[in-house]
Amino acid sequence: MFIDDFKAGLRRIAPIIVSAAPFGVLFGAVAVQHGMSVGEAVLMSGVIYAGASQLVGINLFDQHLPAWVVILSILAVNFRHILYSAAIARHIDPLTPWQKAVNFFLLTDPHYAEIERQAHAGEPVTFGWVMGLGIGLYIPWMAMTYAGCVLGAFIGDPKSIGLDVLLPVYFLGLVMGFRKRPNWLPVVIASSLASMAAIKFVGSPWHVSIGAVVGILVAALMPVQPDTRSEIEER
Template sequence: MELNHQAIQKDSFIQGVKDCVPTLLGYLSIGFAAGVVGKTSGMSVSEIALMSALLYAGSGQFIAAGMIAASSPISAIIFTIFFINLRHLLLSAAIAPHFKGLSSWKNLVIGSQLTDESFGVAMNHVASGKTIGYRWMLGLNMTAYLNWLLATIAGGLLGKWIPHPEVYGLDFALPAMFIGLLVLQLHSSKKLWVPMIVALSSVLIVIGASYIFTGSMGVIIAAVLSSTIGAVIQKWTSDGTS
């Protein structure tokens, strides 16, 4: 009974909201910058808000603004965004085993709001031995979503006074957030050297790939190859038992 109660408490919407808080500064600053860039590209605040509400992807929205400003063809913009966001395929697959048995509809709701950051927070939660549930994930996702939406609108409204957001260092909030999430992930690993090798090979592969492929393709290739390296090392060192 006691155990059951704890399990229910862990899967609470409020706890998901709380666990989103450390990443909020990242969402707010990047979202604000995305709004400013959108405004600079000639988008209206309504268009920026609609894009945040439906597309809800930072890198995609920056690229969209850049390509709209450059008057790129609609088909090229959509294809580029598809490509940039293709890495979600890996994130969605990696998180799927933790939502086994959930209805398709609930998985669809979770997946539709999956971002690099919410994925990172969720997987850190798993790595530190906690379980992730539907309501917790919903709290995490909804908090991130609302903050992103409001931040991009704020950026769109104030954008005309801030023509060069990168001057204020806002663009460093994104890598800072990823570094934080990576460190937490490494911190909670049992065998530290395996994920260290994965991280290092991922960095080297993405740099190597950048000479041949576009950035988003490089990230996908690096993730696939270095995860394979990690899985192979793990199999060798533990005789197949994980």
Template sequence: MTKDDFWQGVRGGFPVMVSAAPFGALFGALAVDNGFSVFDAVFMSATVYAGASQMVGLELFGHNVQPWLIVLSIFAVNFRHILYSASIARHIRHFSGLQKFFAFFLLVDPQYAETEKRAERGEPVTFAWYLGFGMIIYLPWQIMTLLGAIFGQMIGDPKAIGLDVLLPIYFMGLVLGFRKRDNWLPVVAVSSLASIAAMRFVGSPWHVSIGAIAGILLAACMPLSKRHEEPVTLEHEV
């Protein structure tokens, strides 16, 4: 029974793993390009285990941004997980303390989405299923990071093979992923303009925090909408 649940989880997570794999390799390659060693890249994938925020972290590290701001940015990008853990709390109440620890550690976007769907279908959210689903994403994520980092080390000029264009486009994809949220366009416009202005007049890395604060303040001052949306899930993302 437990074994069946585990393999059911593995099968369920397989497509997620396939779609996340290129991003794992991309992270590894770009990490090395931004001054990480192969070890650093895998270390980050294994401990942080949140693709988008890992990309943000290495981009900021490459720009010599202050350490506290790097951590804060990673925290901010991962902030949505708070909503996930609040929402799946009712489905994993029967897990033991240690099982909960692992469950929260593995709580990436697709893990959250599938757990909710499974609970909605009335199927039992067992720890075996949860772990199977999590492991088939977690372990390949490390392997792909390693392969990407090793491959990235062999690249002489990242521009010659177009690596430099991938990170900004990846971030643009993430920005677009949030476009159903309230005030999305004004926030993006204000943060973009403020960051460009700050880049010119204050300098890097301050353009990140100044631009971000401008957009966040705007959102806090905008008229409040009645509806409260579900968090947007980025399905490809680990």
């Protein structure tokens, strides 16, 4: 029962492990290049477990900023999780509070996307399934971080082997996957323009929160489409 669901979750996350692995390696390599110890890098992957914010964290630590500024920046990059956990609340009702607490610890972009896909396909979202999904990505993430730390010493310039391009293209693929949703095009245009303006005039990492808020506001202000009403509803 649990084990079958767990295996089904693992199968679902397997292709994502392959595409996330380079980013674990990238993080480990960048961390070591920024003077982090292997222990610190693996611990960071294990307790924060959110790649983009981990990279922002080590970049800012390098600039000798106060700890609270770095922590606030990590919060800003991860702010999107607030909206993910709100959006999946309707899908995880059968889970106990502790199971939900564990599931939220493992909540990432692909984890969220797969839960939405499972729920929209009418398939059950069980504890075993989300654990297969979550643990299936969590353990490789730490292993790849360690591998990246070891490899980091050998990678002279990450740009020469194109490591820097993988991240935005990966996220672009996720964005394209949502293109059937209502308001997708106006949201993507608004978030693109706002985040590009923010990175020019406000600076990183605020472009993430600013761009996201503008896109979400555009969606909220668009004419309401009757067929999508009250899809999120507590029972």
